[in-house]
Amino acid sequence: MSEGQGADGLMAALRATESESWSCRAAAGRQLAAIAGREEVAPFLERLLLDPHDTGVTQETAEALLQRRDFVGLRIVLAALSLAEEWPTADQLDGEVFNHQSWMIADGRRDQFVQQLERRDSAYSWQEEIGRLTSAADTNKRDQRRSAPYLSERLRTARGLLTHALGAQ
Template identity: 85%
Template sequence: MSQEQRAGGLMAALRDAESESWSCRAAAGRQLAAIAGQEEVAPVLERLLLDLHDTGVTQETAEALLQRRDLVGLRTVLAALSRAEAWWTADQLDGEVFNHQSWMIADGRLDQFVQQLEALTADEDAGVRGEALRFLGRESIG
């Protein structure tokens, strides 16, 4: 895929993230999750994770981020979880991380998940730190 095609795909995903259609926003979340480390994508992913109109967008975006099995994906979900104002959004995100944790246990990769949470306890974002500590079963300090 050429640089031009990638840029066009990014622009289309960013446009779809603003769609009135929940399925377009969810598809954009899945597509943008693949490039979650890019600076211009972070605020769009957070908006999709905190979608107030449809938890399907939240679910699809969170699943795609957690399926990356990396620190960037987990951190993005925990950051949004720490900022969720609507109880149903917080509940959906919490459930996605819990389901991810259950999957990691079944797949024998719990150590990787715990290591990522441990790393996030030192994150610069207090919300991310607090969520990581909560999932580790510790109290948030500060």
């Protein structure tokens, strides 16, 4: 789905998030990821990322969001990772973040992610956002009952990668 598709396309994608078919839900995730910056799609994307029935939906939606290679997609996936209750879902989200990390790391050039961060409003603190997400995961009781040390370490690693990207400016 592109920004140019109308309300009918948006409504069809939103309805597909409720489908019994995992492939329909996954397709809806891919479509909605294209317009992830729109406030009204955020709850639907979160629900798809945390799909309790099939990690294929989680995978397809997370891949589409991370393939945007922007702050919006990354923020949505990291937020879902901090909320994930089920181990398979958390593991899938974790894997997607770390499979797509190469565009987040500065390698001596002005990479795309750093340029996007520079364009952000200077009043917004990226490090505060990552700290908030990490703190939510660290204090989340559900994570403590499951594999909190593993997930917390992975989120700290993500924070380190992003801090490195900011420092390489």
